[in-house]
Amino acid sequence: MSLIVMKFGGSSVGSTERMQRVARRIADYKEAGHKVVVVVSAMGDTTDDLIDQSKLLNANPPAREMDMLLTVGEQISIALLSMAIDAIGLKSKSFTGWQAGITTEAVHGKARISDIQPDRIFAALDSGYAAIVAGFQGATEDGDITTLGRGGSDTTAVALAAALKADVCEIYTDVDGIYSTDPRVVKCARKLDEITYDEMLELANLGAAVLHPRAVEYAKNYNVNLVVRSSFTQNEGTSVKEEAVMEQGNAVRGIAFDKNVARISILGVEDIPGVLAKVFGALASNGVDVDIIVQSGTQDGKADFAFTVTLTDKDRAIGIVERIRAEVPYREVTSEENLVKVSIVGAGMVSNPGVAAKMFAAIYEQGISIKLVTTSEIRLSVVIGAEHTQDVVRALHTAYGLDTAEQAFVGGPQDRR
Template sequence: MTTIVMKFGGTSVASPEKIVGVARRAIQEKQQGKRVVIVVSAMGKTTDTLLGLAGEISAEPPKREMDMLLATGEQVTISLLAMAFKKLGHDALSFTGWQAGIETESVPRNARIETIHTQRLEEALDLGLFCVVAGFQGVDKNGNITTLGRGGSDTTAVALAAALGAENCEIYTDVDGVYTSDPRYVTGARKLEQISYDEMLELANLGAGVLHPRAVEFAKNNQVPLSVRASYSDEPGTIIQEVITVEKNLIVRGVAFEKDIARITVSYTKPFNGSLANIFTSLADHLIDVDIIVQSISEEFPPSVSFSIKEDSLAEAQRVLSEAQEKIGYNAIDIETGLAKVSIVGSGMVSNPGVAAKMFDILRGENVPVKMVSTSEIKVSVVVPASEMERSANALHDAYGLTPVTVR
């Protein structure tokens, strides 16, 4: 008998009524002869409420105790969902992270799953029970409750699917799948039937926001077929797996973008070894995420390094760099704000060397100035003025054949 893991996020379990809806949905799957594991997050705004309580006591509460506190959120959801199954005439058993055998590192608030002892879940599944598991949490070797950090419930679902040899891990969310681009900005954006792990990883990292990159990575490493589906409809959603059977032979599979990007350029009068490491170590020490990094060293110009960060980190980054000026040894800093990043993603790029060139050509045709460029094997990102973001994304989406041809 095949096993599936279904994961429902906070908005899908935000009320007792919605929780009953989740149970109904899972019952449909079981009636198709499957063993069903359901992973859930905390209800709606529960986590915010708990954070508020902790904030009233301390601005910097111990991380172990934050995990103890936050883990109650999912524990409430699992008990209510198990009650909902019973109410609908089906037997279910709820499992906290430790009861489900989810063993993690001893890293509070950001633990990685090390092992899953599946015995109790297997026994319950063999008895024909729905297994309702608390996402986002586990237990370390010393019996401390841990949480998995951002996207933790996605990771729980994928890890359980891997450990149980599940046929599929279905992530239910408030969108109905992965799109070629954000439909709010790109008129021709459409849902993808399939996407590869690597493409999804790039899209996830580029802020597509449907699935946490850590969960995608875990799925890829364990070859767990994932799907992203809407909790409000029966549509099949998007399947994420290793090899995809592409509907059309498309090199580019998606166009991603994000606003509120700033560029910082640090320049020197003479080359200085070790300064590059000093810059990024200083920023990392202050938890400032740096995205694209471009270094230029030529004989004609003074050496410089440019990098992009989110605008909301800008003030902090300026402060950190200013304090470390002596250590880093730079002469001047130049800042540009009001930028955006636009990226094309597709695993077909690897064997198609002209993809980046075509991208620059399209943007030049649209008179969009390109400020920075970054490439990976399956992605090209450019930094452009924020005012040009939407137009650039639409132009690229059309030019790479992602927009469906409508017969009028």
């Protein structure tokens, strides 16, 4: 007998028919003698609909009340799924995040889990019930309801698997595993049997939406046996683990892209010690994450430098830079949108010379200019114009020998919650 944690996203429970399919999948595990904990997201577009309704009443609603509102979607899902399981003759109990023992820090909208005391989950499992848990939510020590931010249901599932010492945590989505790139862009993308935590974490941080970065971090820190599978097929999925078998000749394992990118350039800055510390210290203290940073050469004691932030942080970042102009004099600040960051990832890149050259050559052959470049041991990222995204991703996918003869399976609209 195994203890299995299963997570189903919004597309997997988006209708009563899909709820019934999920219930039958849970029943298969129960009837095989396994203990089952199920984490679910809100149905379909429920969360977006709730956000839209809130905006009609208040353009800037209080964060605490938004958390109170948005957790309703998951509570609907767990109750309906539990009813579907009961209808096929099996026992289940539904639990909100706080009923499941999930305590978070006192931050609304993107709280982090601080503790899990799953006593009620264990009690339900020992009594023969399947435990159905609302993802994306918890509560502070004072009892205030919180949400974990986008991707929070993945994090709930992995964190529960760690706390329960589950044998496996299965993340069910609309694709039947982790692919070498988004199969909606490259139809011949390669499904990976295995991928390392580090590779998956890089891909998730760089734009691959199949798993949330915090969930991967949790899995790595607690050595959770993590599998990504399709809720629409019985196909074997992809295992995320500490070490994975590398396919012969494939130094690059995946290609990710992120369109939530803006470039900010600060021109004519006096080239003296401490300038960068003041600029990026001010950004950091105001909660703005900076990604790629590039400084040009110095001329007449002045330098130019550029950095990227998320598109949603662009205006706030410019405002911060303008406010510190008295401390850090500069000629002007400019910005650019309509950009995409395209990244290649692979644990074998560090020991394979020529990987970067192949990337630059493939982009050059498309007649596309590279605006910024950044590297680490297992990834290389470039920033280009967003209109070239599909052409570049497809060209890179072919250049690194990742194309397959089979067409990737995509079961429905992708769920990011």
